[in-house]
Amino acid sequence: MSSTPTKTALVTGPTAGIGHSFAHQLARRGYDLVLVARDEERLAAVAAELTTSYGVQVEVLPADLADRDQLGLVEARLAERDRPVDLLVNNAGFGLKGRFLDNDADTETQMLEVLVTAVLRLTHAALSPMAERGHGGVINVSSVAAFLPRGTYAAAKAWVNSFSEWAANEYRTQGVTVMALCPGFTKTEFHERMDVGRDSAPGFMWLDPDFLVAKALKDFDKGRIYSIPGAQYKTVIALTKLVPNKALQAYQSMGRR
Template sequence: MPTALVTGATAGIGLEFARQLAGRGHDVVLVARDSARLEAVAKELRSTYGVEAETLSADLTDPGQLATVEARLADRGRPVDLLVNNAGFGLKERFLDNPVDVEQAQQDVLVRAVLRLTHAALGGMVERHHGGVINVSSVAAYLPRGTYSAAKAWVNSFSQWAHAEYRREGVTVMALCPGFVRTEFHERLGVDRDSSAPRPLWLDPDQLVREALADFDRGRAISIPSKRYKAIVGVTRLVPRSALQGLQSLGRK
């Protein structure tokens, strides 16, 4: 059976990826900080889908714990066929209102972990001429909204480059760019969901992941869910960056 490793696997988009991949017959390696929640999700997946579910408790801002996940991905004896870099990190305050170490922690999760885990996974995938990486980005990548947006823009650029570089060797790398999704993300930020965005902009995680996996199966480098977000991204390519500056609240996953 193929094996998928999912970071941020205990809630929201990551949990939905774990469920749908298990439903497709993937054994799963679940990565998150909360060991109790990890074990609960693993138990659910084993009993519901009859798959193997391995857990790795890791804080991806910690280099040593990140290295543990890298080692699991690089283990040629237990190959991982699909890596889903989903772990998220958002900040509510403006740049200068956050301690620089907190800003750095966000970049560690959104950029450094994505780079290092992708590097660890790709070696074996290229050797086997089979595998893939899904990097959960955001429509914020197309908008000028601080360090979160900048990190997601990097994820998009990195994913598109890696897709072009390694697709001839049997590896697909795709960036998934959701907008507002009904998850715990905004609650953890202390942001009221109802006031964050109009109701039509909110996406359900199950539909989002179904569309993402369909795009991945088609070999796409970028997945933008729903017609409304495709339209929004299309507009951002036509409107000057200065005019987009006012759209500060759009696009957190």
């Protein structure tokens, strides 16, 4: 009797926060892993942790997704037919605290390279072999910010939502599941790197990354196009559909003064 083949997931940004929780929860499910991040030392530490804890195979692939040559290495790994990737988790993050004109154009462009270009190119590389095999999946980590008028970060995440929804409907008949995960404030390094403190939002608005990822994987298993963990954020998104963007933007501008 043949055993069930081991599945492989590629996770970007797995050294902390949401990506780290994805790596652990997927390893717990028996996935072998390909981990992609800039910091090779932290990647190696996470790989050793996962191998020891779950007995899975872990491959590390150091890459800066804002660098096209390094991004190309990850695309090539996803395109390999003899070492298939069954699930791609586009989680790598990039955020800017300043408003649009407070940042130079190159920094803004670098953010879009990670949040948009990398998501597009990695999804493109993964989808082709997945569609050929008739199974596979992509989880694109977006944000509740996608539903709000909040500068280029929100615009990039709105693109991720639109792209994911389209791809989900386009490739569902070929056995591929695509989902956008839209978290709100989450207890990770992401906000710390932008010097945004926990006092920037009420305590009840902060999500635990393990809860968030567990909910996301359940939604993915059900074939949902969107995962919005937390009743508080489902309420926020429902309200954004009722309030005009102009009013939302005016309210947020008042909060920054």
